[in-house]
Amino acid sequence: MRSGSGIVRVRLLVLVLTITSAACQAGSARSAADAAPVTGVTEVVAKDLRFQPPAIQVPPGTEVTWRFDDGSVPHNVKGDGFVSQNQTKGTFAHRFARSGEYRYTCTLHAGMDGRVVVTG
Ligand SMILES: [Cu+2]
Numbered sequence: 001m002r003s004g005s006g007i008v009r010v011r012l013l014v015l016v017l018t019i020t021s022a023a024c025q026a027g028s029a030r031s032a033a034d035a036a037p038v039t040g041v042t043e044v045v046a047k048d049l050r051f052q053p054p055a056i057q058v059p060p061g062t063e064v065t066w067r068f069d070d071g072s073v074p075h076n077v078k079g080d081g082f083v084s085q086n087q088t089k090g091t092f093a094h095r096f097a098r099s100g101e102y103r104y105t106c107t108l109h110a111g112m113d114g115r116v117v118v119t120g
Contacts, residue, residue, distance in 0.1 A: 033103055033115040043067055044114060046075040046106065051114035059120035063095040075112065079104030 032050060037057035043065045045052045051066075058064060066077050068087040077084040077092055079102050084092035086108065096102065096118040106112035 031113050032111070033113040037115065037117045045069050046077075046112075049073070049109055049112055051106075051112065054113070055115040055117065057117040057119060058096065060099050060118055061095065061097060062118070063093050064116055065091050065093045067091050075106045075108060077104050077114075078107050079116075 032054035035053070035055045037055040038053040039057045041053060041056050042058060042062055044056065045067045047069045049070070056064070066084065068075055068089050068091070070088070072088055074086040074088045076086045077094075079094075081102075082094040082104070096116060099118050099120070102116040102118065104114050104116070
């Protein structure tokens with residue numbers, strides 16, 4: 001009886017871990033930054049608690065500009081090698097010299113993520 005309930009408990013734990021793991025994977029896959037990158041755009045607008053467009057693709061050497069346009073709500077841009085102030089207006093720019101995939105986030109708002117794909 002005792003060992004039987006122990007097995008049930010282990011199975012339940014495995015089930016919970018499996019569900020948790022699946023949920024995490026689904027969550028990351030749904031990140032806005034994973035949207036297909038838009039080409040021909042070098043300006044990203046921080047508005048409505050999102051980066052629009054959330055993903056862009058540019059050639060090496062491109063200066064990308066972020067424009068802050070979300071009323072009184074401040075945002076920032078933080079990526080590997082570039083970081084802005086918290087801003088409610090104005091712009092922030094960064095030149096991407098090298099090819100690569102650059103993910104960035106607004107540290108003030110969970111899920112406010114973006115991506116710059118530098119290729120060409
Ligand atoms: Cu933000």
